[in-house]
Structures are given as structure tokens and as C-alpha cells.
Amino acid sequence: MNKKGQSLSNAIDTVNLPRHRWYYYKEGFSPNLVNNAIRELNLTNRDLVIDPFNGSGTVTLTCALEGLPSIGIEVNPFTAFIAKTKTHNVDEKVLSQCAQQLLHAIEQNQTTVSRWIGISTFTEHDHLEKWLFNREVADAYESGFVYLDEIENQEVKDILKLALISSLMGCANARRDGKCFKYRNNWKEDGLNKKSFLKILTDKLQLCIEDAATEIKEAPTIISADSRTYLENSFNDKFSLCITSPPYLNTFDYTDIYRPELFMGGFIHNNEELYRLRLNTVRSHVQAAWPNPKELEFGEHYTRIMKHILNHQDQLMCKRIPLMIQAYFEDMQQVLRSLYVQAMENAQIWIVVSTSAYAGIEVPVDRIIGDIGKSVGFELKRVSKMRDIRKRKTKYSGNIDLLHESLVILKR
Numbered sequence: 001m002n003k004k005g006q007s008l009s010n011a012i013d014t015v016n017l018p019r020h021r022w023y024y025y026k027e028g029f030s031p032n033l034v035n036n037a038i039r040e041l042n043l044t045n046r047d048l049v050i051d052p053f054n055g056s057g058t059v060t061l062t063c064a065l066e067g068l069p070s071i072g073i074e075v076n077p078f079t080a081f082i083a084k085t086k087t088h089n090v091d092e093k094v095l096s097q098c099a100q101q102l103l104h105a106i107e108q109n110q111t112t113v114s115r116w117i118g119i120s121t122f123t124e125h126d127h128l129e130k131w132l133f134n135r136e137v138a139d140a141y142e143s144g145f146v147y148l149d150e151i152e153n154q155e156v157k158d159i160l161k162l163a164l165i166s167s168l169m170g171c172a173n174a175r176r177d178g179k180c181f182k183y184r185n186n187w188k189e190d191g192l193n194k195k196s197f198l199k200i201l202t203d204k205l206q207l208c209i210e211d212a213a214t215e216i217k218e219a220p221t222i223i224s225a226d227s228r229t230y231l232e233n234s235f236n237d238k239f240s241l242c243i244t245s246p247p248y249l250n251t252f253d254y255t256d257i258y259r260p261e262l263f264m265g266g267f268i269h270n271n272e273e274l275y276r277l278r279l280n281t282v283r284s285h286v287q288a289a290w291p292n293p294k295e296l297e298f299g300e301h302y303t304r305i306m307k308h309i310l311n312h313q314d315q316l317m318c319k320r321i322p323l324m325i326q327a328y329f330e331d332m333q334q335v336l337r338s339l340y341v342q343a344m345e346n347a348q349i350w351i352v353v354s355t356s357a358y359a360g361i362e363v364p365v366d367r368i369i370g371d372i373g374k375s376v377g378f379e380l381k382r383v384s385k386m387r388d389i390r391k392r393k394t395k396y397s398g399n400i401d402l403l404h405e406s407l408v409i410l411k412r
């Protein structure tokens with residue numbers, strides 16, 4: 001099925017693809033982009049592919065299915081878990097048996113109470129007006145989560161856990177919408193309950209069982225770390241292709257929008273851990289007091305837009321935006337410098353990014369990353385537009401209503 005809006009720079013096609021469809025990660029890109037790069041560069045199973053912003057692991061899963069070795073680095077422990085779990089090789093029969101037992105355990109359970117009552121707006125409580133999960137849904141999820149302890153095979157357990165989390169989100173009263181959750185019309189009347197949760201979980205588990213037959217030819221390495229420091233201090237492998245999509249320069253904090261999964265999946269345990277995670281993410285948001293950047297030179301495009309932004313600071317939603325923009329490009333420079341050191345001769349770096357807009361001016365993030373790539377030693381092969389994206393109207397957006405996603409290709 002060819003869905004409207006499908007592009008190589010988004011994850012829409014993953015909803016129909018084996019294993020990719022185990023978790024829909026809205027910020028992902030298409031496996032076809034990865035396949036195109038593999039073909040264009042004539043890579044074989046002796047070539048290493050890496051992704052320093054691996055997200056849900058589109059790059060590592062695509063390589064694993066193609067039989068190419070790959071390494072994915074991802075700071076968010078939940079998304080690193082998705083990436084790892086999607087490449088588990090398990091016996092379909094064992095998975096199917098454990099899935100039946102899990103469903104039966106949830107169906108039969110009448111006593112387990114969610115541990116998330118009263119925490120944040122996760123579930124219905126006292127004076128809350130809105131909550132993400134109705135009590136029956138949260139309790140059913142909890143009983144499944146507790147049941148996972150009974151399962152000995154770690155890989156099967158991971159797949160069931162991912163299916164549980166995915167079904168929980170499928171049974172939420174709100175949908176992710178940009179930087180926040182948007183409550184569905186009539187969510188209260190809809191009254192999602194244990195039955196709704198079990199229906200979604202049953203379907204999800206069925207997909208996982210079907211897909212378990214697709215062979216993982218080469219297990220990838222998934223590293224849960226901050227790629228800025230990991231690449232600089234601990235990464236020693238030589239690679240032929242780096243294909244990646246860093247966070248966009250859009251003040252979007254992934255750790256915030258993935259809070260339900262991070263907490264309810266047991267990947268973080270308190271707000272301090274969440275804050276530490278934020279500090280380890282690329283400085284594309286203003287939600288954490290990250291260290292101020294020092295570098296100032298990122299090429300002509302940067303100098304031009306920064307001058308404009310500094311002259312129009314009254315049009316910014318927050319006064320730290322200029323520092324954030326500078327910090328973002330400092331992070332990109334740090335990553336590109338490390339990549340240059342580990343790139344094989346003729347290796348390529350494929351980067352998917354979007355432009356952004358501040359103080360009524362479009363920030364050509366693609367061009368600036370191209371300039372930074374050149375400054376650290378790469379040849380800039382091309383910057384090509386992949387698609388236009390509509391910019392959300394806010395009181396700060398000025399006249400800009402279209403941004404675009406591009407592919408930047410650098411060569412060593």
C-alpha cells in the first residue's frame with residue numbers, strides 16, 4: 001500500500017514491513033533509503049555501516065536483513081531497546097507459545113493494579129481532567145508487564161515487552177502530535193478498556209510471530225550511548241557508510257515525548273534520570289541546562305542567519321534559541337570530526353535533516369551541515385531536497401510556512 005505522504009525521509013512505509021512494524025517510530029526514515037545507499041555504494045558483507053543516531057534502528061535492521069554488519073548508537077534506552085529487539089532471532093513456536101501464555105495471564109488477571117496511578121497524567125486519578133490511559137488499560141498492561149518475569153528466554157521476553165508497550169500506546173487516549181500529546185475527540189466516551197488493549201495486543205503479537213520467520217542474517221551491534229562522546233572516545237571501527245538522521249533543529253525534546261514508554265517500560269525510574277538523559281541528547285532543545293557552546297565558525301550560511309537571528313531576538317520564543325542553534329552545530333561538528341577519523345577512504349556519510357525557522361528566517365541546516373562537513377575534511381557530494389514539510393503556525397513562525405527535508409551526502 002502506498003500511503004499518502006510516504007517519502008524516503010519518513011517512516012510511513014515501515015507500518016507494512018516485517019519487523020520494522022513491531023513499533024511505529026514517527027521520527028524514523030524509510031528502509032528504502034538505506035537500501036538505496038547500500039546499492040549505490042555497492043556494499044558487501046565486508047563493509048561496515050553505522051548510524052550514530054540510530055533511533056528505532058531502521059539502519060541496523062535493514063543491514064541485518066541484507067547481511068551487512070552494522071553498528072547503531074542511540075542515547076535513548078527505550079529506542080535502543082526497539083532497535084535491538086527488532087533484530088532478535090527467535091523460534092516462532094516458542095514465541096507463539098509464550099504469546100498465548102501472556103494473553104491468557106492478562107485475560108485471567110482480576111487483581112493487578114497499575115503502579116502508575118497518581119504519577120504524572122499516566123492514568124486516571126483524583127482531580128485529573130485528562131489522563132493517557134484508562135484504568136482498565138493501565139491495569140491490563142501492568143498484569144502483562146509483571147507476567148514477563150515468568151519468561152526465561154530473554155529475546156522472547158523483549159519481543160513480548162515491545163508488543164506490550166506498543167499496544168499500550170495504541171490504547172492511549174491521546175496521539176503524539178509534534179511536541180505534545182493531542183487528546184482524541186470523544187476519548188472519554190470511547191472508554192478504551194481491557195478488551196481494547198487485548199485486541200491490539202493480540203494483533204501485534206500475531207505480526208511479531210509472522211515476522212519472526214524473516215531471517216536476521218547479520219546481528220547488528222546496538223550501543224546505548226551519547227554518540228558525541230562515544231564516537232570521540234570509544235569507537236574504533238572503520239566504516240564504509242554512515243547513514244543517519246540526527247535530531248532536527250526544532251526545539252523538540254524526544255525524551256519528553258517518549259516519557260510514557262521510558263517510565264512505564266522501566267527504562268528510567270525517576271525525573272533525575274530523565275533529566276540526565278536530556279543532558280546527553282544533542283542540543284536541539286532548550287529543556288535542559290546544557291553547557292554553553294564555544295565554537296563560532298560554521299561557515300557562511302551560518303554566519304548570515306545567525307546575524308539575522310541575533311538582530312531579531314524579540315521574535316524568538318525563548319532567549320536561549322541563538323545559543324541552542326550554535327550548540328546544535330557544535331554537536332554536529334563534533335560528530336562529523338569523529339566520523340572523519342573512522343571513515344574508510346571513499347566512505348560516504350548520508351544525513352537526512354530538515355531546515356528550521358527562527359525569527360522569521362529559514363535556517364538552512366542542510367547547507368550548514370554541508371559546510372561543516374567540508375571544514376572537517378569531507379568532500380560535499382550533494383545536498384538534495386527530499387520533500388517539503390508544512391511548518392506549524394505559531395506566533396513566532398513569521399511568514400515561513402514551508403520547510404524541507406534534505407539529504408546531505410559527504411565523501412571521505
Ligand SMILES: C[S@@+](CC[C@H](N)C(=O)[O-])C[C@H]1O[C@@H](n2cnc3c(N)ncnc32)[C@H](O)[C@@H]1O
Pocket residue numbers: 025027028029030052053054055056057058059073074075076079225226227228244245246247248254280281282
Ligand atoms: C531522527 S531520530 C533517528 C531515527 C532513525 N533514523 C530511525 O529510523 O528510527 C534521531 C535520534 O537521535 C537520538 N539522539 C539524540 N541525541 C543523541 C545523542 N547524543 N547520541 C545518540 N543518539 C541521540 C534521538 O533519541 C533519536 O532517536
